[in-house]
Amino acid sequence: MDTTLTRDEGAQARPGFDAGGKYLTFALGNEEYGLPVLKVREIIKVMDITQVPQVPGHVRGVINLRGRVIPVIDLRLKFGFPGRENTDHTCIIVVDVAHLGMIGIVVDSVSEVLNVAGSDIDHAPDFGDRVSTDYILGLAKVKNTVKILLDLDRVLGAESPVPIDGF
Amino acid sequence: MAESQGWDRIAEALDRLAADLRAGARAIEPARTELFELAGAIEAGAGPSPIVDRMRVLASTLTRQNAEEVVGAVSALVRDRDKPATSDGNGPATPSDDVAAFALDLELGTMFVTDALDHLGTIESTILQLEAAPDDTKLLNDVFRPFHTVKGNAGVLGLMSIQEVAHKLETLLDLARSGKHALGPAEVDVVLKSVDLLTLMIRELPARAAGQVGTDVSRRRRELLEMVNALIAGGPAADAQPAAAAPHEAAAPAAAVRKERRDDAQSTVKVNTRKLDALLDMVGELVIAQSILAEDPVLVRSLDERLNDRLAQLKRITSELQRSAMAMRMVPIRQTFQKMARLVRDMGRQSDKPITLVLSGEDTELDRKVVEQLNDPLMHMIRNCIDHGIEPAAERKAAGKPITAEIRLSAHHQAGSIVVEVADDGAGLNTDKIRETALEHGILDADAQLSPSEIHQLIFQAGFSTADEVTEISGRGVGMDVVRRNVESLRGRIDIQTSPGRGTTFVVRLPLTLAIVDGLVLSVGAERFVIPTFAVRESLRPLPDQVHTLQGRPRMVRVRERLIPLLHLGSVFRISGAREQIAESTVVIVEDADRPVALVVDELLGKYEVVIKSLGDAFGSVRGVAGGAILGDGRIGLILDAGGLLSLVGTDALDPAA
Numbered sequence: 001m002d003t004t005l006t007r008d009e010g011a012q013a014r015p016g017f018d019a020g021g022k023y024l025t026f027a028l029g030n031e032e033y034g035l036p037v038l039k040v041r042e043i044i045k046v047m048d049i050t051q052v053p054q055v056p057g058h059v060r061g062v063i064n065l066r067g068r069v070i071p072v073i074d075l076r077l078k079f080g081f082p083g084r085e086n087t088d089h090t091c092i093i094v095v096d097v098a099h100l101g102m103i104g105i106v107v108d109s110v111s112e113v114l115n116v117a118g119s120d121i122d123h124a125p126d127f128g129d130r131v132s133t134d135y136i137l138g139l140a141k142v143k144n145t146v147k148i149l150l151d152l153d154r155v156l157g158a159e160s161p162v163p164i165d166g167f
Numbered sequence: 168m169a170e171s172q173g174w175d176r177i178a179e180a181l182d183r184l185a186a187d188l189r190a191g192a193r194a195i196e197p198a199r200t201e202l203f204e205l206a207g208a209i210e211a212g213a214g215p216s217p218i219v220d221r222m223r224v225l226a227s228t229l230t231r232q233n234a235e236e237v238v239g240a241v242s243a244l245v246r247d248r249d250k251p252a253t254s255d256g257n258g259p260a261t262p263s264d265d266v267a268a269f270a271l272d273l274e275l276g277t278m279f280v281t282d283a284l285d286h287l288g289t290i291e292s293t294i295l296q297l298e299a300a301p302d303d304t305k306l307l308n309d310v311f312r313p314f315h316t317v318k319g320n321a322g323v324l325g326l327m328s329i330q331e332v333a334h335k336l337e338t339l340l341d342l343a344r345s346g347k348h349a350l351g352p353a354e355v356d357v358v359l360k361s362v363d364l365l366t367l368m369i370r371e372l373p374a375r376a377a378g379q380v381g382t383d384v385s386r387r388r389r390e391l392l393e394m395v396n397a398l399i400a401g402g403p404a405a406d407a408q409p410a411a412a413a414p415h416e417a418a419a420p421a422a423a424v425r426k427e428r429r430d431d432a433q434s435t436v437k438v439n440t441r442k443l444d445a446l447l448d449m450v451g452e453l454v455i456a457q458s459i460l461a462e463d464p465v466l467v468r469s470l471d472e473r474l475n476d477r478l479a480q481l482k483r484i485t486s487e488l489q490r491s492a493m494a495m496r497m498v499p500i501r502q503t504f505q506k507m508a509r510l511v512r513d514m515g516r517q518s519d520k521p522i523t524l525v526l527s528g529e530d531t532e533l534d535r536k537v538v539e540q541l542n543d544p545l546m547h548m549i550r551n552c553i554d555h556g557i558e559p560a561a562e563r564k565a566a567g568k569p570i571t572a573e574i575r576l577s578a579h580h581q582a583g584s585i586v587v588e589v590a591d592d593g594a595g596l597n598t599d600k601i602r603e604t605a606l607e608h609g610i611l612d613a614d615a616q617l618s619p620s621e622i623h624q625l626i627f628q629a630g631f632s633t634a635d636e637v638t639e640i641s642g643r644g645v646g647m648d649v650v651r652r653n654v655e656s657l658r659g660r661i662d663i664q665t666s667p668g669r670g671t672t673f674v675v676r677l678p679l680t681l682a683i684v685d686g687l688v689l690s691v692g693a694e695r696f697v698i699p700t701f702a703v704r705e706s707l708r709p710l711p712d713q714v715h716t717l718q719g720r721p722r723m724v725r726v727r728e729r730l731i732p733l734l735h736l737g738s739v740f741r742i743s744g745a746r747e748q749i750a751e752s753t754v755v756i757v758e759d760a761d762r763p764v765a766l767v768v769d770e771l772l773g774k775y776e777v778v779i780k781s782l783g784d785a786f787g788s789v790r791g792v793a794g795g796a797i798l799g800d801g802r803i804g805l806i807l808d809a810g811g812l813l814s815l816v817g818t819d820a821l822d823p824a825a
Contacts, residue, residue, distance in 0.1 A: 048802055050694065050795070050802060050803040050804070050805065051694055051740075051742065052782065052786065052789060052792065052805065053739070053740035053741065053742075053789060053791070053792065053805075054740075054789050054790060054791075055786060055789065059786075062782060062795055062803050063803065064797050064801055064802065064803050066448065066449065066452050067445075067447075067448030067449055067451050067452040067797065068448055068780070069780040069781070069782060069783065069794075069795040069797070069803055070783065071782065071783055071785040071786060099784065100783070100784050100785045101783055101784065101785075102783075103785055156785075
């Protein structure tokens with residue numbers, strides 16, 4: 001009974017969200033991010049990207065994923081980091097996003113799949129109005145590092161954040 | 168009375184179960200078991216009944232979330248057991264439909280709707296063939312069987328009013344099958360009416376299950392059932408009309424109908440189109456992988472005969488596979504044609520113009536999407552034929568023509584496209600009248616000199632309608648301009664041939680598929696683009712004196728005394744590495760709705776057939792881009808859209824050379 005109650009409280013604090021689970025972690029600059037592994041379809045090496053005109057700067061274009069045309073987003077540019085040349089570690093993570101289908105996101109490098117316990121996850125602190133944290137599922141404390149767990153549907157969906165100042 | 172006690176016990180047990188579930192005192196699995204046991208108890212006491220079947224269906228849908236509704240629905244079943252359900256139909260006329268089971272198992276419900284509508288479509292097309300060949304027992308069975316299936320499935324879902332209608336029709340057709348009842352126009356009418364009614368009722372099911380109020384069909388339903396009862400009893404149907412239309416003309420269509428049925432028995436499988444598209448994607452990739460392999464320098468240089476044989480074999484297999492995969496998207500145009508048979512029959516009766524519809528080439532196959540979108544334009548053309556083309560019977564008689572008019576609907580392949588023709592033997596287009604109307608509507612200038620065929624083209628202009636009176640069916644507002652737009656949106660073309668007093672033919676030419684387009688591949692910087700060849704007028708390397716500048720920038724190219732705006736793709740699309748000097752570039756003139764634009768590109772790479780892919784929802788719509796195509800090397804080239812490009816003219820406000 002006790003355990004049930006504890007979980008219920010957690011669920012109330014953040015309705016419809018049970019943060020514990022497996023995350024694919026990757027690097028952008030000096031920061032480590034995590035994506036729920038269930039959203040990840042595959043990881044591919046960066047390939048030729050066909051530019052699409054008249055789209056926001058963080059949209060790199062489209063690629064041919066075994067016969068399917070899928071859009072590719074540069075997460076660096078999306079989050080307001082400076083752009084960077086591709087390296088041997090640059091990857092495209094193909095994810096499945098609600099209402100949009102498959103989307104590729106370019107990241108600096110992919111790290112590992114982590115099993116994060118719900119108790120190790122904090123909510124994003126409130127930074128005031130200037131910094132949106134809606135797209136952050138939570139902050140995972142893993143050893144001495146903090147991984148930023150992303151809510152992909154919000155990052156890439158209609159209600160996606162504007163690039164954040166001071167990141 | 169022992170039986171009624173049994174029912175009471177069951178009702179009590181259900182009440183207890185409901186209370187327990189509400190209080191959370193009962194787990195789902197045991198509750199489900201109890202429901203099944205209660206169903207078993209009823210069956211043991213009262214014998215098999217629809218109630219028992221439905222209880223089982225409901226019980227199997229039981230979950231924690233819907234527990235109360237399910238048990239409530241079962242209780243209602245037990246409570247209302249004496250209300251007339253179905254079959255004998257002698258009770259009160261309208262059994263109330265319970266959409267609860269439908270709402271509880273939406274998947275099952277949705278399947279029923281798709282399936283039933285399919286069956287009704289079969290009935291509709293088959294009954295018209297049957298009318299032309301009333302002795303064909305196979306056709307009769309083909310009408311009977313779907314009614315039977317709809318009846319059975321509706322019963323399982325507790326859709327009693329639907330079940331009852333289907334059951335009545337089944338009874339009537341069964342009499343016909345056993346030779347006790349002849350099928351005439353009245354029977355065909357009743358079948359068609361019931362198809363309409365059932366289609367309406369079934370279409371509305373999802374909305375009603377979601378709590379919306381549907382159309383009140385109780386009167387229509389009652390009248391229909393009375394008509395069927397009257398027919399079964401051997402009397403005339405309530406509104407049996409003298410057969411104005413087809414029966415005497417039956418010979419011709421019957422022959423046509425007979426020969427086409429030979430391969431009806433081929434078995435088919437329904438496949439989700441997403442799966443099919445995924446397969447096509449993979450086959451496309453296989454073809455690309457194969458051609459990359461075949462062109463690999465190591466292999467090209469190789470003299471190993473065995474290796475070359477094997478590569479050739481691989482190539483044969485992949486191209487055969489591609490052909491088969493493409494063929495899977497193709498469906499015969501038959502179903503669409505047969506829908507027209509219904510339209511002609513109904514309109515002929517309403518307008519008192521006896522008409523036969525002659526179909527040919529129903530087996531011609533084309534892309535499923537094209538077939539679907541061809542429905543509306545065909546319907547408008549046929550309405551147009553009946554309303555405006557075919558003369559009233561008296562006029563035809565006076566002109567020495569057969570009173571029964573003929574509309575011919577045909578399809579055939581021609582040089583990589585499909586040609587669909589709608590021909591009538593009516594009065595032909597009235598050139599003077601069209602001219603007059605066009606003047607009235609301001610479509611035409613009074614001093615314009617047009618040839619008759621140019622005048623005929625005017626009927627495709629928006630806002631044109633020559634019908635003196637607006638009929639209920641061909642109505643106002645939707646005219647031939649919409650037909651032309653529909654056809655053009657399928658990348659097709661429509662033409663008219665007409666001869667006074669002899670009739671009019673609409674000729675529609677369509678591509679076989681919307682999935683593939685013939686395109687010119689262009690390069691700009693490192694990017695490649697595809698422009699559909701149907702939009703391309705010509706390409707040229709302009710001489711310096713052909714290019715005209717505006718405010719110091721090249722803005723126009725003069726081609727045979729025509730000034731065409733230039734659009735520098737590299738600069739509007741901000742492509743790095745594009746050639747800057749127009750003297751080094753190639754110009755491709757493309758056209759949309761007779762407006763040209765000259766695209767400045769680096770080079771033409773050739774003409775290819777490419778598969779059109781959507782860029783996906785993530786982009787919304789990008790002006791000037793219609794989609795993406797996977798090119799021979801596996802990379803993507805964007806497909807350009809001439810209309811969108813035209814709207815971009817002038818947006819490259821900066822110096823194209825900048």
